[in-house]
Amino acid sequence: MTAQRNGLKTIDITLVGMFVALMAIGANITTMFPFMVVGGVPITLQTFFCILAGALLGSRLGAISMSVYVLVGLVGAPVFAQFKGGFATVISPTFGFLLSYILVAYLTGLIIEKNGGKASYIVATLVGTAVNYIVGTNLMFMAYKMWADAPEGFTYSMAWAWMMVPLPKDIILAICAGMLAPRINFARKKSIPQRTKHAS
Secondary structure, three states: OHHHHOOOOHHHHHHHHHHHHHHHHHHOHHHOOOOOEEOOEEOOOHHHHHHHHHHHHHHHHHHHHHHHHHHHHHOOOOOEHHHEOOHHHHHOOOHHHHHHHHHHHHHHHHHHHHHOOHHHHHHHHHHHHHHHHHHHHHHHHHHHHHOOOOOOOOOHHHHHHHHOOOHHHHHHHHHHHHHHHHHHHHHHHHHHHHHHHHHO
């Protein structure tokens, strides 16, 4: 009753925790493949799990799950890329990507909620990926120019050139998420009457 009055059910809290864990796993795939770091930017599965959170949990809960993930990392848990964590991450050039996950999950879920069709899932996940790149890359460029130790001859074009390396992977994964999410949501909705009937 208390969880319902506060707007979060036990299953919601469980799903938030699950996506926080998935984000931590996706962030650290580079520990298995150290060469997957380009220009200081790790090639991760975080964007995939982020847009999947929005597509499966909806705008509100998806954004909450990403907010929890960022907060868990900021208080010191090693859940960010390369097992990093702590408040010092705020000055990292890649912190903009972490911040973008909250907006990405929210917008992905919102687009699906407003439309609901299968095509909207693909559109939503691609829009989410675009927002992640736009916000993250621009904030990364600002960080390098203002306080981070930028490579010699660093330019705005160079920042985007770095991001072109993981972009094909993220586009493919976004489409996969857009195809997978409606199937999972359909299976979840289909199972609800069965659980209710069993409980009664």
